[in-house]
Amino acid sequence: MRLASLLLVACCLPAAAQQPWLVIAGSFPSATEAIKLTAKLRAIEPASVVMSSDCENLRQGLYLSAAIVTTDRAVAQSALERAKTIAHDSYLRECKARPASRIALNVPAIDPSIERVPDDAVNWTDEDRTSTVAKLPSGYLWLRRTYVAAPGDPQEGRRTAALFFAAKPAEARQLTEDCSDSGHAQNGTRVALSCARESAGDNLFHEITVYDTSTARPLLQIKHCRKPNLPTPNQLACQVEEVDAQGTLRLRPKQLEIPSK
Amino acid sequence: MANFCNLKEQRISEVTVPYSMDPGAKSVTIGLWGFLDFEGKELQLASTPYVNVKKGGVTGYLNRVRLYELSSYHTGTWEIDAVTQSGGTWDTLKVHVSAPKDQWGGDSSQWTQEKKLASLDAALRPKVARILDILRSAGFQPKVFFGWRSVKVQLELFNRGVTKVKFSFHNAQKPNGTPNAYAADIVDSRWGWGDAAQANGFWDALGDAAKSQGLVWGGDWTTFKDVAHVQSKQNSELAAVKRESGL
Numbered sequence: 001m002r003l004a005s006l007l008l009v010a011c012c013l014p015a016a017a018q019q020p021w022l023v024i025a026g027s028f029p030s031a032t033e034a035i036k037l038t039a040k041l042r043a044i045e046p047a048s049v050v051m052s053s054d055c056e057n058l059r060q061g062l063y064l065s066a067a068i069v070t071t072d073r074a075v076a077q078s079a080l081e082r083a084k085t086i087a088h089d090s091y092l093r094e095c096k097a098r099p100a101s102r103i104a105l106n107v108p109a110i111d112p113s114i115e116r117v118p119d120d121a122v123n124w125t126d127e128d129r130t131s132t133v134a135k136l137p138s139g140y141l142w143l144r145r146t147y148v149a150a151p152g153d154p155q156e157g158r159r160t161a162a163l164f165f166a167a168k169p170a171e172a173r174q175l176t177e178d179c180s181d182s183g184h185a186q187n188g189t190r191v192a193l194s195c196a197r198e199s200a201g202d203n204l205f206h207e208i209t210v211y212d213t214s215t216a217r218p219l220l221q222i223k224h225c226r227k228p229n230l231p232t233p234n235q236l237a238c239q240v241e242e243v244d245a246q247g248t249l250r251l252r253p254k255q256l257e258i259p260s261k
Numbered sequence: 262m263a264n265f266c267n268l269k270e271q272r273i274s275e276v277t278v279p280y281s282m283d284p285g286a287k288s289v290t291i292g293l294w295g296f297l298d299f300e301g302k303e304l305q306l307a308s309t310p311y312v313n314v315k316k317g318g319v320t321g322y323l324n325r326v327r328l329y330e331l332s333s334y335h336t337g338t339w340e341i342d343a344v345t346q347s348g349g350t351w352d353t354l355k356v357h358v359s360a361p362k363d364q365w366g367g368d369s370s371q372w373t374q375e376k377k378l379a380s381l382d383a384a385l386r387p388k389v390a391r392i393l394d395i396l397r398s399a400g401f402q403p404k405v406f407f408g409w410r411s412v413k414v415q416l417e418l419f420n421r422g423v424t425k426v427k428f429s430f431h432n433a434q435k436p437n438g439t440p441n442a443y444a445a446d447i448v449d450s451r452w453g454w455g456d457a458a459q460a461n462g463f464w465d466a467l468g469d470a471a472k473s474q475g476l477v478w479g480g481d482w483t484t485f486k487d488v489a490h491v492q493s494k495q496n497s498e499l500a501a502v503k504r505e506s507g508l
Contacts, residue, residue, distance in 0.1 A: 120500040123426040152496045154482045155425075178484060180425060199479070199487040200454035201370070201406055201446060202423050245453035247370055247406060 020095050020103060021076035022050060023067040025087035027059075031110065031126040034063035037087065039115045041067045044082050049110040051130070054103040055095035063110075063126075069095075069103065100135040107133050107169050113147045121156050128158050136186045139166045139213060141193075143182060155180075162193055164213050173216035176209065185228045189213050190258065192228035192236055201247035208238050210258050220258045226251070234258050263295035263304055263343050265354040270294060270321055275355035278312070281332045282376050283361055288332040290317065291354065296327035298345045303327070307342040310387065311335035312356050333358040334379040335386075336439070365440050369410040380409030380440035382433065385493040388474040389445050392491065395470040401463055402450045406489060407431060409440035412508060425485075428503050430492045436507035443502060444492035454489065464488045 025041055028034045034049045041047035045067040052062040067083035067090060070076050076092055083090040097104040114129045134141045142163040150157050162179040165172035179195035181204055186192075191211050198205040206226040210219045225238035236258055239251040264272045268290060279286040296304050296319075306329060308314045317328030333339070336358050343352045365380065378386055389405065396403040412432050418424040430444035447467055452458040464480055471478040471491040479487030494502060 118500075122428050122499050122503050125427075150484075153484060154479070154487070154496050155484055156496075156499070180485075181422065196425070197486065199424070199485070199490065201448075201489070202418055203454075204423060204425070205454070243454040245404070245406070245448050245450045247453070 018071045020069050020071055021073050022093050022095050023080045023083050024064050025067050025083050025090040026065040027062040031063050031129045034065045037065040045079050051109045054101035056098055057096040111146045117147045175211050185230045187230035188233040190233045192230050194226050194228050200243040203243050203249045263351040265352050266292045266294045277357045278331050278333050280359045280361040281334045288330040290330050292326040292328050293343055294326050302346050304343045307344050309339040312339050336360045377405040377408035380442055382441045382443050392470040403447050404450045405445050406448045407446040409442035433502050434506045443494045446489040448489050
Protein backbone atom coordinates (compact mmCIF):
# COMPACT_ATOMS: atom_id res chain seq x y z
CA MET A 1 0.00 0.00 0.00
CA ARG A 2 2.75 2.39 0.99
CA LEU A 3 4.85 1.52 -2.05
CA ALA A 4 1.86 1.97 -4.33
CA SER A 5 1.32 5.41 -2.86
CA LEU A 6 4.93 6.31 -3.42
CA LEU A 7 4.82 5.27 -7.03
CA LEU A 8 1.85 7.50 -7.51
CA VAL A 9 3.77 10.51 -6.43
CA ALA A 10 3.92 13.29 -8.88
CA CYS A 11 5.79 11.98 -11.86
CA CYS A 12 4.42 13.62 -14.90
CA LEU A 13 0.93 14.07 -13.59
CA PRO A 14 -1.02 17.00 -14.98
CA ALA A 15 -1.19 20.10 -12.85
CA ALA A 16 -4.65 19.26 -11.63
CA ALA A 17 -3.46 15.89 -10.29
CA GLN A 18 -3.33 15.09 -6.61
CA GLN A 19 -0.43 16.80 -4.88
CA PRO A 20 1.95 14.97 -2.56
CA TRP A 21 1.73 15.11 1.20
CA LEU A 22 4.89 15.44 3.22
CA VAL A 23 5.44 14.27 6.76
CA ILE A 24 8.01 16.87 7.72
CA ALA A 25 10.18 15.78 10.62
CA GLY A 26 12.50 18.77 10.43
CA SER A 27 13.42 21.71 8.22
CA PHE A 28 16.93 23.09 7.98
CA PRO A 29 18.73 25.89 6.16
CA SER A 30 21.58 23.53 5.19
CA ALA A 31 21.69 19.99 3.91
CA THR A 32 23.75 18.15 6.49
CA GLU A 33 21.29 18.27 9.41
CA ALA A 34 18.41 17.26 7.15
CA ILE A 35 20.45 14.33 5.84
CA LYS A 36 21.28 13.12 9.36
CA LEU A 37 17.66 13.22 10.50
CA THR A 38 16.49 11.56 7.29
CA ALA A 39 18.95 8.73 7.82
CA LYS A 40 17.44 8.14 11.28
CA LEU A 41 13.91 8.21 9.93
CA ARG A 42 14.74 5.65 7.30
CA ALA A 43 14.77 3.00 10.02
CA ILE A 44 10.98 3.26 10.14
CA GLU A 45 9.87 5.08 6.97
CA PRO A 46 10.98 5.54 3.34
CA ALA A 47 12.33 8.94 4.28
CA SER A 48 13.92 11.43 1.91
CA VAL A 49 15.11 15.02 1.79
CA VAL A 50 12.82 17.39 -0.09
CA MET A 51 13.73 20.90 -1.16
CA SER A 52 11.08 23.33 -0.02
CA SER A 53 11.70 25.32 -3.20
CA ASP A 54 10.10 22.43 -5.12
CA CYS A 55 6.81 23.28 -3.42
CA GLU A 56 5.18 26.61 -4.27
CA ASN A 57 3.35 26.87 -0.98
CA LEU A 58 6.20 26.26 1.46
CA ARG A 59 8.79 28.61 2.89
CA GLN A 60 11.60 28.64 0.35
CA GLY A 61 15.24 27.70 0.70
CA LEU A 62 14.93 24.90 3.25
CA TYR A 63 15.99 21.27 3.29
CA LEU A 64 13.04 19.25 4.58
CA SER A 65 13.53 15.91 6.20
CA ALA A 66 10.40 14.08 5.06
CA ALA A 67 9.48 10.79 6.70
CA ILE A 68 7.27 10.03 3.72
CA VAL A 69 6.15 11.63 0.48
CA THR A 70 2.79 10.29 -0.66
CA THR A 71 -0.36 11.34 -2.45
CA ASP A 72 -2.41 9.28 0.02
CA ARG A 73 -3.28 11.45 2.99
CA ALA A 74 -4.27 8.48 5.15
CA VAL A 75 -0.91 6.86 4.56
CA ALA A 76 0.77 10.14 5.43
CA GLN A 77 -1.30 10.49 8.62
CA SER A 78 -0.29 7.02 9.72
CA ALA A 79 3.37 7.74 9.00
CA LEU A 80 3.15 10.97 10.97
CA GLU A 81 2.44 9.08 14.19
CA ARG A 82 5.47 6.88 13.66
CA ALA A 83 7.67 9.83 12.70
CA LYS A 84 6.81 11.51 16.00
CA THR A 85 8.58 8.71 17.84
CA ILE A 86 11.83 10.05 16.32
CA ALA A 87 11.03 13.74 15.82
CA HIS A 88 8.18 14.62 18.18
CA ASP A 89 7.29 17.86 16.41
CA SER A 90 6.80 16.25 12.99
CA TYR A 91 3.86 17.60 11.02
CA LEU A 92 1.91 17.04 7.83
CA ARG A 93 1.91 19.45 4.90
CA GLU A 94 0.67 19.29 1.37
CA CYS A 95 3.20 20.28 -1.29
CA LYS A 96 1.97 22.21 -4.29
CA ALA A 97 4.68 20.89 -6.56
CA ARG A 98 6.24 23.28 -9.02
CA PRO A 99 6.08 22.01 -12.60
CA ALA A 100 9.27 20.21 -13.65
CA SER A 101 10.60 20.27 -10.09
CA ARG A 102 12.34 17.29 -8.52
CA ILE A 103 9.34 16.35 -6.43
CA ALA A 104 7.03 16.67 -9.42
CA LEU A 105 9.30 14.37 -11.43
CA ASN A 106 10.01 11.99 -8.54
CA VAL A 107 13.74 12.70 -8.62
CA PRO A 108 15.48 12.48 -5.21
CA ALA A 109 16.93 15.82 -4.17
CA ILE A 110 19.62 14.08 -2.11
CA ASP A 111 21.00 10.75 -3.21
CA PRO A 112 21.25 8.20 -0.35
CA SER A 113 24.99 7.81 -1.00
CA ILE A 114 25.46 11.36 0.27
CA GLU A 115 24.77 10.10 3.79
CA ARG A 116 28.19 8.43 3.71
CA VAL A 117 30.17 11.63 3.10
CA PRO A 118 32.73 11.74 5.94
CA ASP A 119 32.01 14.31 8.63
CA ASP A 120 35.45 15.87 8.18
CA ALA A 121 35.19 16.25 4.40
CA VAL A 122 36.75 19.60 3.56
CA ASN A 123 35.29 20.77 0.28
CA TRP A 124 31.76 19.43 0.21
CA THR A 125 29.09 22.11 -0.10
CA ASP A 126 25.32 21.85 0.00
CA GLU A 127 25.36 22.29 -3.76
CA ASP A 128 27.61 19.23 -4.07
CA ARG A 129 25.04 17.25 -2.10
CA THR A 130 21.96 18.33 -3.99
CA SER A 131 20.78 16.90 -7.30
CA THR A 132 19.08 19.15 -9.83
CA VAL A 133 16.84 18.79 -12.85
CA ALA A 134 16.88 21.26 -15.72
CA LYS A 135 13.99 21.44 -18.15
CA LEU A 136 15.25 21.35 -21.73
CA PRO A 137 13.23 22.32 -24.80
CA SER A 138 12.58 18.59 -25.12
CA GLY A 139 13.19 16.41 -22.07
CA TYR A 140 15.20 16.95 -18.90
CA LEU A 141 18.83 17.05 -17.83
CA TRP A 142 19.27 15.43 -14.43
CA LEU A 143 22.49 16.18 -12.54
CA ARG A 144 22.59 13.43 -9.95
CA ARG A 145 25.10 14.24 -7.23
CA THR A 146 26.50 11.29 -5.38
CA TYR A 147 29.32 10.25 -3.08
CA VAL A 148 31.81 7.62 -4.16
CA ALA A 149 34.11 6.21 -1.51
CA ALA A 150 37.45 6.58 -3.28
CA PRO A 151 40.46 6.97 -0.97
CA GLY A 152 42.88 9.58 -2.25
CA ASP A 153 40.35 11.04 -4.65
CA PRO A 154 41.16 14.70 -5.36
CA GLN A 155 37.43 15.43 -5.38
CA GLU A 156 36.84 13.74 -2.01
CA GLY A 157 34.36 11.41 -3.70
CA ARG A 158 32.17 14.14 -5.20
CA ARG A 159 30.48 13.00 -8.40
CA THR A 160 27.86 14.59 -10.60
CA ALA A 161 26.38 12.14 -13.08
CA ALA A 162 24.55 13.75 -15.99
CA LEU A 163 21.46 11.91 -17.21
CA PHE A 164 18.88 12.68 -19.86
CA PHE A 165 15.26 11.62 -19.81
CA ALA A 166 12.42 12.51 -22.11
CA ALA A 167 9.62 12.33 -19.54
CA LYS A 168 10.25 9.75 -16.82
CA PRO A 169 13.40 9.60 -14.70
CA ALA A 170 13.06 5.82 -14.56
CA GLU A 171 13.93 5.85 -18.26
CA ALA A 172 16.91 8.17 -17.86
CA ARG A 173 20.07 7.47 -19.83
CA GLN A 174 23.41 8.40 -18.32
CA LEU A 175 25.42 10.75 -20.53
CA THR A 176 28.51 10.93 -18.34
CA GLU A 177 29.40 9.71 -14.89
CA ASP A 178 30.88 13.00 -13.74
CA CYS A 179 30.16 16.53 -14.89
CA SER A 180 30.94 19.46 -12.64
CA ASP A 181 30.49 23.12 -13.58
CA SER A 182 28.20 21.99 -16.36
CA GLY A 183 26.66 23.90 -19.24
CA HIS A 184 24.29 22.60 -21.89
CA ALA A 185 22.41 23.27 -25.09
CA GLN A 186 19.84 21.30 -27.02
CA ASN A 187 18.61 21.21 -30.59
CA GLY A 188 16.28 18.42 -31.62
CA THR A 189 17.67 15.10 -30.46
CA ARG A 190 21.12 16.59 -29.85
CA VAL A 191 22.32 17.72 -26.47
CA ALA A 192 25.70 19.39 -25.99
CA LEU A 193 27.07 19.12 -22.48
CA SER A 194 30.14 20.91 -21.16
CA CYS A 195 31.88 19.60 -18.04
CA ALA A 196 34.92 20.88 -16.15
CA ARG A 197 37.72 18.37 -16.62
CA GLU A 198 40.94 20.10 -15.58
CA SER A 199 42.35 22.92 -13.53
CA ALA A 200 44.51 25.53 -15.24
CA GLY A 201 45.78 27.92 -12.64
CA ASP A 202 42.77 29.90 -11.49
CA ASN A 203 40.65 28.62 -14.32
CA LEU A 204 38.84 25.47 -15.30
CA PHE A 205 39.19 23.70 -18.62
CA HIS A 206 36.01 22.16 -19.95
CA GLU A 207 35.20 19.39 -22.37
CA ILE A 208 32.08 19.43 -24.53
CA THR A 209 30.37 16.28 -25.72
CA VAL A 210 27.43 16.24 -28.10
CA TYR A 211 25.04 13.33 -27.55
CA ASP A 212 22.21 11.81 -29.47
CA THR A 213 19.59 11.74 -26.72
CA SER A 214 17.71 8.82 -28.20
CA THR A 215 20.71 6.56 -27.56
CA ALA A 216 22.92 8.63 -25.20
CA ARG A 217 25.68 7.96 -27.72
CA PRO A 218 28.40 10.62 -27.98
CA LEU A 219 28.69 12.07 -31.46
CA LEU A 220 31.42 14.64 -30.98
CA GLN A 221 33.84 15.61 -28.24
CA ILE A 222 36.05 18.65 -27.94
CA LYS A 223 38.47 19.50 -25.15
CA HIS A 224 39.13 22.96 -23.76
CA CYS A 225 35.86 24.49 -24.90
CA ARG A 226 32.94 26.00 -22.96
CA LYS A 227 29.57 27.65 -23.51
CA PRO A 228 28.12 25.11 -25.93
CA ASN A 229 25.52 26.17 -28.44
CA LEU A 230 23.77 24.16 -31.15
CA PRO A 231 22.66 26.64 -33.80
CA THR A 232 21.53 23.66 -35.89
CA PRO A 233 21.38 19.96 -34.97
CA ASN A 234 24.55 19.47 -37.00
CA GLN A 235 26.66 22.34 -35.71
CA LEU A 236 28.36 22.95 -32.40
CA ALA A 237 29.55 26.40 -31.44
CA CYS A 238 31.65 26.95 -28.33
CA GLN A 239 34.37 29.12 -26.83
CA VAL A 240 37.86 27.63 -26.99
CA GLU A 241 39.79 28.07 -23.72
CA GLU A 242 43.45 29.05 -23.56
CA VAL A 243 45.37 29.94 -20.40
CA ASP A 244 48.78 31.55 -20.75
CA ALA A 245 51.74 31.49 -18.38
CA GLN A 246 50.35 34.49 -16.49
CA GLY A 247 47.19 32.53 -15.81
CA THR A 248 45.09 34.69 -18.11
CA LEU A 249 42.13 32.98 -19.73
CA ARG A 250 41.36 33.81 -23.33
CA LEU A 251 38.26 32.61 -25.15
CA ARG A 252 37.77 32.47 -28.89
CA PRO A 253 34.77 31.21 -30.81
CA LYS A 254 34.87 27.94 -32.65
CA GLN A 255 32.33 26.10 -34.75
CA LEU A 256 32.35 22.41 -35.67
CA GLU A 257 30.26 20.11 -37.76
CA ILE A 258 28.64 17.28 -35.83
CA PRO A 259 28.85 13.88 -37.50
CA SER A 260 25.39 12.59 -38.26
CA LYS A 261 25.91 9.14 -36.67
CA MET B 262 91.88 28.53 15.81
CA ALA B 263 89.04 30.64 14.40
CA ASN B 264 85.91 32.20 15.73
CA PHE B 265 82.99 34.13 14.36
CA CYS B 266 82.98 37.81 15.19
CA ASN B 267 81.20 41.07 14.58
CA LEU B 268 82.70 44.05 12.82
CA LYS B 269 84.38 45.11 16.07
CA GLU B 270 86.14 41.72 16.08
CA GLN B 271 84.17 40.69 19.17
CA ARG B 272 83.41 37.00 19.29
CA ILE B 273 79.79 36.05 18.57
CA SER B 274 77.99 32.71 18.74
CA GLU B 275 74.72 33.82 17.20
CA VAL B 276 73.36 36.46 14.88
CA THR B 277 69.90 37.58 13.76
CA VAL B 278 69.23 38.05 10.07
CA PRO B 279 66.13 39.88 8.83
CA TYR B 280 63.70 38.17 6.54
CA SER B 281 65.26 39.03 3.18
CA MET B 282 62.04 39.66 1.28
CA ASP B 283 60.79 42.27 3.69
CA PRO B 284 60.91 45.73 2.14
CA GLY B 285 64.25 47.36 2.92
CA ALA B 286 65.74 44.20 4.44
CA LYS B 287 69.54 44.14 4.23
CA SER B 288 72.03 41.35 4.58
CA VAL B 289 74.06 41.07 7.78
CA THR B 290 77.83 41.19 7.68
CA ILE B 291 79.79 38.98 10.03
CA GLY B 292 83.44 38.09 10.24
CA LEU B 293 85.50 34.95 10.74
CA TRP B 294 88.52 35.82 12.85
CA GLY B 295 91.53 33.60 12.13
CA PHE B 296 90.17 32.25 8.88
CA LEU B 297 93.36 30.38 7.92
CA ASP B 298 94.23 26.98 9.30
CA PHE B 299 97.68 25.94 10.57
CA GLU B 300 98.78 25.28 7.00
CA GLY B 301 97.59 28.68 5.82
CA LYS B 302 94.61 27.26 3.96
CA GLU B 303 91.36 29.16 4.23
CA LEU B 304 88.49 27.77 6.25
CA GLN B 305 85.17 27.26 4.51
CA LEU B 306 81.69 27.99 5.83
CA ALA B 307 79.51 24.90 5.79
CA SER B 308 76.07 26.39 5.73
CA THR B 309 72.57 25.04 5.56
CA PRO B 310 70.91 25.72 2.19
CA TYR B 311 68.49 27.96 4.06
CA VAL B 312 71.08 30.71 4.60
CA ASN B 313 72.75 32.50 1.71
CA VAL B 314 76.40 33.17 2.44
CA LYS B 315 78.33 35.62 0.29
CA LYS B 316 82.08 35.80 0.80
CA GLY B 317 83.52 39.30 1.24
CA GLY B 318 86.91 40.83 1.70
CA VAL B 319 89.56 40.60 4.38
CA THR B 320 89.79 43.17 7.13
CA GLY B 321 90.79 43.78 10.74
CA TYR B 322 94.00 43.90 12.65
CA LEU B 323 96.69 42.05 10.66
CA ASN B 324 94.04 41.15 8.11
CA ARG B 325 92.85 38.33 10.37
CA VAL B 326 89.13 38.65 9.58
CA ARG B 327 87.28 37.32 6.54
CA LEU B 328 83.91 39.03 5.99
CA TYR B 329 80.71 37.32 4.94
CA GLU B 330 77.24 38.61 4.13
CA LEU B 331 74.33 36.53 5.37
CA SER B 332 70.79 36.67 4.08
CA SER B 333 67.82 34.33 4.13
CA TYR B 334 64.08 34.08 3.59
CA HIS B 335 63.78 30.85 5.56
CA THR B 336 62.46 31.77 8.97
CA GLY B 337 64.00 29.70 11.74
CA THR B 338 67.32 29.00 13.41
CA TRP B 339 70.14 27.52 11.37
CA GLU B 340 73.83 26.79 11.97
CA ILE B 341 76.95 27.68 10.03
CA ASP B 342 80.20 25.87 10.72
CA ALA B 343 83.69 27.16 10.02
CA VAL B 344 85.52 24.07 8.81
CA THR B 345 89.05 23.32 7.84
CA GLN B 346 89.87 21.61 4.60
CA SER B 347 90.47 18.41 6.52
CA GLY B 348 86.92 18.61 7.88
CA GLY B 349 87.55 19.91 11.38
CA THR B 350 84.96 22.34 12.78
CA TRP B 351 86.61 25.30 14.45
CA ASP B 352 83.52 27.34 15.30
CA THR B 353 79.77 27.35 14.89
CA LEU B 354 77.42 30.27 14.45
CA LYS B 355 73.70 30.15 15.08
CA VAL B 356 71.72 32.20 12.58
CA HIS B 357 68.24 33.30 13.58
CA VAL B 358 66.20 34.30 10.54
CA SER B 359 63.38 36.62 11.51
CA ALA B 360 59.75 36.05 10.62
CA PRO B 361 58.58 38.17 7.73
CA LYS B 362 57.11 41.57 8.48
CA ASP B 363 55.22 41.37 5.23
CA GLN B 364 51.79 39.82 5.75
CA TRP B 365 51.95 37.81 2.55
CA GLY B 366 49.26 39.94 1.04
CA GLY B 367 48.50 40.74 -2.56
CA ASP B 368 48.18 38.51 -5.57
CA SER B 369 50.45 35.58 -4.81
CA SER B 370 50.60 34.64 -8.51
CA GLN B 371 52.54 37.90 -9.00
CA TRP B 372 55.11 37.24 -6.28
CA THR B 373 58.74 36.70 -7.16
CA GLN B 374 59.91 33.14 -7.64
CA GLU B 375 61.88 33.45 -4.39
CA LYS B 376 58.82 34.50 -2.48
CA LYS B 377 56.71 31.75 -4.00
CA LEU B 378 59.32 29.20 -2.97
CA ALA B 379 59.47 30.73 0.48
CA SER B 380 55.71 30.24 0.84
CA LEU B 381 56.13 26.46 0.61
CA ASP B 382 56.48 24.04 3.48
CA ALA B 383 60.16 23.67 4.40
CA ALA B 384 60.26 20.03 3.31
CA LEU B 385 58.59 20.75 -0.04
CA ARG B 386 60.74 23.77 -0.88
CA PRO B 387 63.98 21.95 -1.83
CA LYS B 388 62.01 19.36 -3.76
CA VAL B 389 60.33 22.00 -5.88
CA ALA B 390 63.69 23.70 -6.38
CA ARG B 391 65.09 20.38 -7.55
CA ILE B 392 62.17 19.91 -9.97
CA LEU B 393 62.88 23.33 -11.44
CA ASP B 394 66.54 22.36 -11.86
CA ILE B 395 65.65 19.09 -13.57
CA LEU B 396 63.27 20.84 -15.96
CA ARG B 397 65.77 23.59 -16.73
CA SER B 398 68.46 21.06 -17.52
CA ALA B 399 66.01 19.40 -19.92
CA GLY B 400 65.70 22.67 -21.83
CA PHE B 401 62.42 23.90 -20.36
CA GLN B 402 61.79 27.29 -18.79
CA PRO B 403 59.88 26.34 -15.66
CA LYS B 404 58.45 28.74 -13.15
CA VAL B 405 56.33 28.41 -10.06
CA PHE B 406 52.95 29.85 -10.95
CA PHE B 407 51.50 29.37 -7.49
CA GLY B 408 52.89 28.31 -4.20
CA TRP B 409 50.75 29.52 -1.36
CA ARG B 410 47.64 31.59 -1.47
CA SER B 411 45.47 32.76 1.35
CA VAL B 412 42.16 31.16 2.27
CA LYS B 413 40.59 34.56 1.70
CA VAL B 414 41.80 34.63 -1.91
CA GLN B 415 40.79 30.99 -2.33
CA LEU B 416 37.25 31.81 -1.22
CA GLU B 417 37.11 34.71 -3.66
CA LEU B 418 38.09 32.35 -6.46
CA PHE B 419 35.54 29.80 -5.26
CA ASN B 420 32.79 32.40 -5.23
CA ARG B 421 33.77 33.45 -8.75
CA GLY B 422 33.37 29.82 -9.80
CA VAL B 423 36.91 29.42 -11.08
CA THR B 424 37.91 26.80 -8.53
CA LYS B 425 36.01 23.86 -7.15
CA VAL B 426 37.52 23.91 -3.68
CA LYS B 427 37.45 26.21 -0.70
CA PHE B 428 40.61 24.77 0.83
CA SER B 429 43.50 23.02 -0.83
CA PHE B 430 47.11 22.18 -0.04
CA HIS B 431 47.99 25.59 -1.52
CA ASN B 432 46.22 27.22 1.44
CA ALA B 433 48.05 25.40 4.22
CA GLN B 434 49.53 27.69 6.82
CA LYS B 435 51.08 27.61 10.24
CA PRO B 436 48.67 28.37 13.07
CA ASN B 437 50.07 31.93 13.21
CA GLY B 438 49.08 32.45 9.56
CA THR B 439 52.55 32.07 8.05
CA PRO B 440 52.30 30.40 4.62
CA ASN B 441 53.16 26.73 4.63
CA ALA B 442 51.88 25.38 1.31
CA TYR B 443 52.14 21.70 0.56
CA ALA B 444 51.54 22.28 -3.15
CA ALA B 445 52.91 24.24 -6.08
CA ASP B 446 51.76 24.83 -9.63
CA ILE B 447 54.61 24.81 -12.14
CA VAL B 448 54.37 25.88 -15.78
CA ASP B 449 56.77 26.63 -18.61
CA SER B 450 56.97 30.40 -18.88
CA ARG B 451 56.65 30.23 -22.69
CA TRP B 452 53.52 28.11 -22.85
CA GLY B 453 51.50 28.24 -19.65
CA TRP B 454 48.63 25.79 -20.05
CA GLY B 455 48.63 26.15 -23.85
CA ASP B 456 48.72 23.20 -26.21
CA ALA B 457 52.46 23.70 -26.77
CA ALA B 458 53.17 22.57 -23.20
CA GLN B 459 51.71 19.16 -23.96
CA ALA B 460 53.13 19.03 -27.48
CA ASN B 461 56.65 19.72 -26.21
CA GLY B 462 56.44 17.17 -23.43
CA PHE B 463 56.51 19.64 -20.56
CA TRP B 464 53.73 18.05 -18.51
CA ASP B 465 55.22 14.58 -18.82
CA ALA B 466 58.61 15.93 -17.79
CA LEU B 467 57.05 17.74 -14.83
CA GLY B 468 55.25 14.57 -13.76
CA ASP B 469 58.45 12.52 -13.96
CA ALA B 470 60.43 15.13 -12.04
CA ALA B 471 57.76 15.43 -9.35
CA LYS B 472 57.61 11.70 -8.84
CA SER B 473 61.40 11.50 -8.70
CA GLN B 474 61.11 13.77 -5.65
CA GLY B 475 58.41 11.64 -4.07
CA LEU B 476 55.66 14.13 -4.81
CA VAL B 477 52.12 13.60 -6.03
CA TRP B 478 51.49 14.93 -9.56
CA GLY B 479 48.02 16.20 -10.43
CA GLY B 480 48.36 14.93 -14.00
CA ASP B 481 47.98 11.40 -12.66
CA TRP B 482 44.50 12.09 -11.35
CA THR B 483 41.90 10.44 -13.51
CA THR B 484 38.73 12.13 -12.24
CA PHE B 485 39.97 15.69 -12.50
CA LYS B 486 43.39 16.53 -13.84
CA ASP B 487 45.63 19.32 -12.65
CA VAL B 488 48.74 18.93 -14.80
CA ALA B 489 50.68 21.87 -13.35
CA HIS B 490 50.13 20.77 -9.77
CA VAL B 491 52.53 18.94 -7.46
CA GLN B 492 51.98 18.28 -3.78
CA SER B 493 53.83 16.65 -0.93
CA LYS B 494 50.76 15.26 0.84
CA GLN B 495 48.26 12.61 -0.14
CA ASN B 496 44.74 13.84 -0.86
CA SER B 497 43.49 11.81 2.08
CA GLU B 498 45.48 14.14 4.36
CA LEU B 499 43.56 17.27 3.40
CA ALA B 500 41.32 17.35 6.46
CA ALA B 501 44.31 16.90 8.77
CA VAL B 502 46.21 19.70 7.01
CA LYS B 503 43.24 22.01 7.38
CA ARG B 504 43.15 21.30 11.11
CA GLU B 505 46.93 21.75 11.35
CA SER B 506 46.49 25.13 9.66
CA GLY B 507 44.20 26.20 12.47
CA LEU B 508 41.26 26.53 10.07
